[in-house]
Amino acid sequence: MVVQRNSATLPTEQDRLAAILELRSSLRSLTHGLRLEAPRRDVVSTSISSLDAILPERGLLRGTLSEWISAEAGGGAASLAMQVARQSQREGPLIIVDRYRQFYAPAIFAAGVRSADVVLVRPESRAHELWAIEQSLKCPGIGAVLSRIDFLKPQEFRRLQLAAESGTAIGLLLRSATAQNYSGWADIRLLVSPCMSPLRAFSRRVAVRCVYAKGGLAGQTIELDICDETGAVRLAAGFSDPAAE
């Protein structure tokens, strides 16, 4: 007996994809329902389309925290975070809380950050640092709050998350590799590791792994090339989809 397979009744690839997207959306709604407030929030693109693609909201949500963990010193995590900070300046000033007085302005401005919309806060103690980040996150009209902060107690992290939720800023926390060992309250946790670039000049390569994404799939990794001359970031050639180009 010959069985005729009716292709119309079987789910196609597109149906499967649509079902997955619907399930992801439901999952996001459920997880975001756990917030104190769940208003519709704006999404700020990271300005790197391939990085947006691995984030659940195709960017970073305003009023949330994201962790940028550098796998090793000199790894490029801050450069990528600065790209997001630049994007967020469309909505308001960028506040950089720099307790260690290490952020170097020529490189910040070279990343495209507008100097007129930057406030550098340089607290002298850890308590003041946390207070400054919390106050900045709470304030409406701030584009982004960027800070290097390695160790955070869970209750301190939660305080910052609540502060972020009550404001409009994106919280960008630059953290060292040890932060991987601790859980956090950030919506997104990205691990940035340096890679050897096959291009021998004019660019550096970094791998970005989405370690945790609230309401999304974690574990995806992309490799990005950062141009030395222009600071432009693009998907590394080996990973790009030729059909998409």
Added chain:
Amino acid sequence: MKRVLCVWLPDFPIQRLNNELPETKSAACVLYFETGNRAQVVIASPEAKRHGVRSEMPLAEAQTLIDSALFLPHDVEADSKELRRLATLCYGYSPFVGLEFSDGAHCLTLDISGCGHLFGDESGLARQLVINLAEWGYFAHVAAANTLGAAWAIARYGHCTGSDRRLRSLPVEALRIPNQLVTKLREFDLQRIGQISALPEDSLPSRFGRLLNERIGQLYGRLDEIIVPVPQPEPIRATWTTEETISARQAIQYVCPNLLTEILNTLKSRNEGLLKLTLLIKNESAETTSIEIRLARPDNSLPHVLKLLELKLERIAIPKRICTVQMEASVIAPLQTRQQSLFSETQDSADTNRAVRSLIERLSARLGEDAVVRPHLLPEAIPEQAVGFSSLAGAASGQKPPANEVALATTTRPLVLLSPPEPVRVDSVDSDGIPRSFYWQRQHRVDRNTSVERISTGWWQDSGATRRDYYLLETSTGARFWLFRNLSKQWFLHGLFE
């Protein structure tokens, strides 16, 4: 060298009227002066001028030209009062601010000798002043020169720098002389200052009077001219004294709201707000502890200023045996001025802008004014000296970065700069002297490097002669570091390309 800045406020009576009665901004306005049964136009708005209305024209004639215009009596007293008020506001830019009414023009004159560097340079000062005047509702022309006469002439008639050649090309009206004298000079076909300067000085007084020589002398700095300063208003103070000395912090916190309420009530009645508040705490030994609060915009909100004061008080040690607490409104400004933007165009909501200002003020109050800053780039070769910081506390408005800011920013600098640079152990170098491996926190093997960038300064610099050879090194893992070798051949890690 003496430097004078002249601020000319064109059509000042009309500008003042527009600020006082905003509904007149869209209407044609004519201000007139009445003597006996005769009325004549003093000044007309640009809209009225387009219909042919001119100064000194009979009012009746002006009414026939444009009957829809707003005809109002000219209030000389109000103009003078407002100009004096603007002069007192300009004390933030110069210790001497005067007025100049030559040629019917309303001008402010500021002695800015040695003041320019506080705003970057003289252009920065002038730019900031023009921005502030715009925020107070006034449009102005400004010019700086070595003499009051030259600054006035350029502000009023010039579109140029104050070089001698340029001054000579200005019309004779730029000498601040009466109209009758101008007419007389024109009868002799003397149109430009240069033509008069070319004549023998001795021949001028007999034909044109002594004033002409005097003005030329003042223009070129041969004769001194002083700026008569406008008196500054009395500061608003509130004082609390006690016979029994106190030492408790709570007592200060109890006294401050009362003093502040007294000051703010006075300001509210004058429709003014605080820009700077000074609190002086004196003890029995006559030692004084001073606290200053700076605000980015005029404010007379008691809870907000009190909060800033409390944040500031947290940071200081309260002296023992206090006998007097004095509060003074050191700098005040009118409240009705348009809100200036601390940040560029991204803020469209006034509430949001206010919230951001309030945040800056809170951060400055608690962390200190030096802790809340805006970085700007400086044309210095030594990396750690290439960045300057301007405090945002009490910044009247966003001081825009210099034009060369973008040019100075460079991708060849690391995002993280270590201060001071950390010594590293270089284990091996190649034939060109470039490290092949170094130790900083752990061993790093260098895989790639850039060519050397030599940064050196002369012996006459404050820090002495410096010579550093910088290398951008990429390790075998892809991490990037910025190392330099100094004159003593020692290696230091100066930055990380995070």
